[in-house]
Amino acid sequence: MILALISPVFAFGAQSATGAKNASGLSQGKVFINGRELRADYKILFREGVAFIPISEELGYVLGADIDETTDGGHFSVTFKTYETALVFSEGQSISTSNGIIRNLERPPFVSGGLLYVPLKDFFEQLECDVKRDGDNFQITKSTLFPDVISEAPEGFLASPTAGAAAATGTAPIGTATAPADLLTLQYTYENVFEFENATVSGDATQSNLTPKTDFYHRLNFRAEGNMRNGYDLQGIFKTSSTTERDLNGGKVDTFNLNFYKNKISLNLYDYTPKVSRFVLKSYPLRGVMYDRQNNLFSMTALWGETPKSLRDSYYNRFENAFIIGKAFGKNTSLNAVYSRTKDTGIDQDDDRIDNSVFSIFGSSSRKKYSFNSEFALSRTSLFYGDKFDSKAKWFEAKYKDKRTNVASSYERVGSEFYSETSYFTPGKREFQTLATSKLRKDMTLGTGYKTTKLSSDTSQLIPLQFTLIPLKSRPKMKWKLSKDYERARSDYGSKITDKRKFEYSDRIGKAKADFTIERNRQKDTWGEWQFRTTQRYRFISDLSKKLQMYLQFKKEYKTQTINARKRYYQYKYIYELEEWSELSFSVERYYNGTSSNRDTISAAYKKLDVINDREYSIEYQYLNYRDHNDNSIMASFSFIK
Numbered sequence: 001m002i003l004a005l006i007s008p009v010f011a012f013g014a015q016s017a018t019g020a021k022n023a024s025g026l027s028q029g030k031v032f033i034n035g036r037e038l039r040a041d042y043k044i045l046f047r048e049g050v051a052f053i054p055i056s057e058e059l060g061y062v063l064g065a066d067i068d069e070t071t072d073g074g075h076f077s078v079t080f081k082t083y084e085t086a087l088v089f090s091e092g093q094s095i096s097t098s099n100g101i102i103r104n105l106e107r108p109p110f111v112s113g114g115l116l117y118v119p120l121k122d123f124f125e126q127l128e129c130d131v132k133r134d135g136d137n138f139q140i141t142k143s144t145l146f147p148d149v150i151s152e153a154p155e156g157f158l159a160s161p162t163a164g165a166a167a168a169t170g171t172a173p174i175g176t177a178t179a180p181a182d183l184l185t186l187q188y189t190y191e192n193v194f195e196f197e198n199a200t201v202s203g204d205a206t207q208s209n210l211t212p213k214t215d216f217y218h219r220l221n222f223r224a225e226g227n228m229r230n231g232y233d234l235q236g237i238f239k240t241s242s243t244t245e246r247d248l249n250g251g252k253v254d255t256f257n258l259n260f261y262k263n264k265i266s267l268n269l270y271d272y273t274p275k276v277s278r279f280v281l282k283s284y285p286l287r288g289v290m291y292d293r294q295n296n297l298f299s300m301t302a303l304w305g306e307t308p309k310s311l312r313d314s315y316y317n318r319f320e321n322a323f324i325i326g327k328a329f330g331k332n333t334s335l336n337a338v339y340s341r342t343k344d345t346g347i348d349q350d351d352d353r354i355d356n357s358v359f360s361i362f363g364s365s366s367r368k369k370y371s372f373n374s375e376f377a378l379s380r381t382s383l384f385y386g387d388k389f390d391s392k393a394k395w396f397e398a399k400y401k402d403k404r405t406n407v408a409s410s411y412e413r414v415g416s417e418f419y420s421e422t423s424y425f426t427p428g429k430r431e432f433q434t435l436a437t438s439k440l441r442k443d444m445t446l447g448t449g450y451k452t453t454k455l456s457s458d459t460s461q462l463i464p465l466q467f468t469l470i471p472l473k474s475r476p477k478m479k480w481k482l483s484k485d486y487e488r489a490r491s492d493y494g495s496k497i498t499d500k501r502k503f504e505y506s507d508r509i510g511k512a513k514a515d516f517t518i519e520r521n522r523q524k525d526t527w528g529e530w531q532f533r534t535t536q537r538y539r540f541i542s543d544l545s546k547k548l549q550m551y552l553q554f555k556k557e558y559k560t561q562t563i564n565a566r567k568r569y570y571q572y573k574y575i576y577e578l579e580e581w582s583e584l585s586f587s588v589e590r591y592y593n594g595t596s597s598n599r600d601t602i603s604a605a606y607k608k609l610d611v612i613n614d615r616e617y618s619i620e621y622q623y624l625n626y627r628d629h630n631d632n633s634i635m636a637s638f639s640f641i642k
Contacts, residue, residue, distance in 0.1 A: 029136025031120070038062060044136065045117060047614060048191050048641065049223050049237070050107045051138065053123060054115035055080055055089070057513075063127070064437075066504070069116075078116045084408075084435075087126055089118045098126040101424060110616075112581060112609055114541070114549065125283070186226035186234070191614075193219035195639035202632040209597075209626070210633050215245040217639075232262040264294040274303060276324060277362045278395050279377040280340045284422040286320055299326040299336075307342075316344040316353055320422065335363040342421040355382040358420045373397040381419045391415030393425070409434040416456075430454040435464070443470035460489035477508040494526030511543035532560045547577040551587075567593045581609040600625040615640040 031038040031053065038058070045052045053059070055078050060067040068079040077090040088097045094108045096118075103126060106119045124131050124140050132139040195217035201210045219241040226234055239255040258269040268290040274281045288305025301324040306317060319342070326336035338360050344353040362375035374396040382388040397410040409432075416428035433451035440446055447466035453459065466483045470476055481504040489496045499522040506515035516538040523531045539553040551573040559565050573587035589601040605620035616639045624631040 029138065031138050031140060033062065033140045034142065044120065044138075045611065046136075047110075048107060048193060048219070048221050049189065051120040051133075051136075052107075052110075052117040053120040054112075054117050055123075056115055076111050076116060078118075082127070085127055087123070089116060089123075091116060096122070096126070110609075112607070113577075113583070114551065114575060186224060188222065188224035191219075191221040191223075191641045193217075193221065193639060193641050195219075195637065197635070197637040199633060199635040207626075207629040208631050209624070210631050213245070215243060217241065217243045217245075228260070230262075232260045235259045235261075266292045268292075268303075271308075272303075272305075274301075274322075276322070276338055276340075277336070277360055277377075278375050279393050279420050279423050279425065280338050280358050280360045281320075281322060282423040284320070288320075297327070299328070300324070301326075316346040318342060318344050318354070318421075332367065333363070333365040335361070337361050340420075340422060353383065354421060356380075356419055356421045358422075369400055369402050371399045371401075377418070377420065379415075379418050379420055381417070389417045391418035391427075393418045393420075404439040405436065406438075407434070407436040426455065428455055437466075443473070443476075444468070458489065458491045460487055462487040475507070477506075479506050480504070481506075491526070494528075496526055497524040498522070513541045515539050530560075532558075534558045549575045549577075551575065564594045567591075578608075581611055583607055596627050598627045613640070 029044045029051070031044070055067060057067070059065075060080070063080075063082060065080050065082045068081070070077045070079070077088060080087045080089070086097075086099055089105075089109045090096075091111050092108050094105050096103050096105055103122070105122050109116050109118045111117070120138060121131050121133075124138075128142065130141045132141075196215075197217070198214045199210065199212055201208050201212045219239065222236075222238040224234065224236040228234055236258045237255060238257075241254065255271045257271040259272075260267045260269075270287050270289075271285070272288075272290050273283055273285045274290060275283050285308055286303065286305030287308055288303065290301065290303035290305070292301045293299065302322070304319070304321040306319050320340065322338060322340040324336060324338040326334055328334045338358075340358045340360075342354060342356045344355070356379065358377055358379045360375055360377035362373070364373045365371070375394065377393045378390065379392070380388055380390050393412075393414040395410065395412045397408070399409075400407040411432045412425075413430045414425055414427055418425075418427055431451070431453045433449065435447070435449035437445060437447040445466075445468040447464070447468075449464050451462040451464075453462075463486045464483070465485075466481070468482075469480045470478060471480060472478055481502075483500075483502045483504075485498070485500040487498040489498075500519070501521075502517065502519040504515065504517045507513070517536070519535045521533045521535075525531065534557070536556045537553065538555075540550075541552075542550050544550050551571070553569075553571050555567075555569040557567040568590070569592075570590045571587060572589075573585060575583050575585045577583050583606075585603075585605045585607075587601075587603050589603075590599070591601075592598050601622060601624050603620060603622040605618070608615075608617040610616070616637070618638075619634070619636045622631070622633040622635075624633070
């Protein structure tokens with residue numbers, strides 16, 4: 001339900017700058033990466049006010065990432081790995097992992113047309129990018145481009161910078177309304193979401209590997225934006241949810257946020273997530289108030305809030321307050337200082353209670369091909385029934401970029417007792433790394449680097465090497481990629497060596513795509529014993545007709561010094577498009593690892609996504625033939641928005 005509300009005191013018919021926003025459905029919006037438009041055959045999809053983008057081959061090319069899709073056990077997951085970051089998203093899961101750190105998502109990813117759609121804002125922010133929304137367009141910026149972007153992106157995937165900049169201004173930003181200044185205009189969307197999931201399992205429940213369930217979900221979303229009489233623009237969002245699922249809670253998200261802004265002043269109320277620096281307030285959610293003001297001389301931010309985390313079974317309430325002041329020197333240089341204090345209040349218990357203060361100075365500067373970032377932080381921490389202890393941390397990063405080369409170097413040293421509740425890091429770590437990617441020729445790329453890490457008495461050195469080649473000029477979509485990671489770790493108990501080698505081949509012929517990967521890992525433990533693991537993966541995807549797609553994959557893994565040394569996985573899947581956003585699929589799978597988990601699986605599924613009315617229907621039948629028993633399962637779900 002999409003409504004427009006105008007104050008009855010004034011004339012009807014006035015419109016705000018942005019017009020009515022899509023509550024759901026396809027958008028003509030565009031994505032700009034460092035000012036260059038991302039060109040692809042898909043569009044942004046809005047669901048419950050959240051923008052989704054599919055993790056596709058084009059996105060992997062542009063961001064210089066390897067994409068690994070997994071459908072083992074019926075769960076579709078995608079690993080998106082760049083030189084710097086490894087992200088893992090799974091269908092229907094409201095959490096993802098970023099370099100092993102669990103992150104919450106605005107909405108769970110979903111699958112359509114063989115692609116996993118993920119929340120756009122979450123995806124790019126986990127790649128350490130700044131994301132700004134302008135109407136239905138999204139501006140993605142980073143101090144330097146991604147390590148492989150200059151070499152991996154084929155012609156036509158990214159528009160020229162001038163074209164992207166011109167297109168980006170096609171939608172007027174919020175707050176440029178042509179309505180009279182004294183006219184209050186407010187637009188809002190109301191979305192009431194109901195979802196039902198049911199899984200029925202036949203057979204002996206004591207032997208079954210599946211869990212029967214019947215869960216109901218309810219989500220209420222309310223979004224508003226408009227122009228206030230006092231000249232401030234307003235953006236507001238309210239989200240709440242409830243579910244009968246007690247364990248995971250269905251990715252419950254409760255959010256209420258009001259944002260007022262005028263010229264260079266903004267006020268955030270209740271739910272907000274400030275992003276300040278590496279060691280202070282690094283995407284740390286709070287509930288409170290944040291005031292930000294910028295002028296020609298300096299910028300100032302003050303915030304106070306309570307963390308929404310549950311602490312010690314509610315023994316403690318954890319509060320955060322911070323003050324940030326910054327000074328810009330021209331357009332390319334800035335210096336900032338922040339003081340942050342995190343303190344627990346409440347009933348005294350025999351558990352740790354935190355009183356953590358951090359003072360940090362950080363700055364950045366860029367000059368044409370170069371950019372620099374640095375931070376120095378001091379912390380003072382007191383745990384309940386303990387003394388206060390002080391420590392420090394420092395970090396420096398330098399980057400160089402031209403048309404052919406990307407180089408990124410960084411140094412980080414964190415004191416063993418350094419603690420900052422609002423960030424994540426490893427205390428006691430000292431790390432230096434340099435990563436470089438160079439385009440030797442139009443069809444050839446070389447990447448290498450060096451990374452050394454010291455943690456207490458443990459040290460490690462890592463040397464990555466990556467070589468990418470397009471062997472045939474007549475076949476620009478055929479690519480070979482070789483990579484090798486050599487790591488040597490030393491500790492008081494001895495040394496350990498890890499040697500990873502990987503060869504990847506990918507090709508596209510018409511509507512067919514083929515790729516295979518061969519990976520071998522060798523590891524020498526502290527006792528001098530060698531262990532090996534070899535993995536092979538073959539995949540073939542082809543459009544048999546305009547509406548029928550075939551998906552075949554085979555995985556094989558062999559390990560030494562394990563009881564179950566061999567694993568094999570086969571999948572044959574056919575997807576038939578009944579109509580746009582509606583598909584019928586049939587698959588046969590076999591999994592073997594020499595245990596009672598061996599199984600053959602036959603599944604048939606029907607999915608329909610109504611992007612106009614935002615309704616989703618799904619039903620799936622599975623027959624699982626285990627070594628000792630059989631399982632039959634029917635899973636059905638339905639959701640709609642009114």
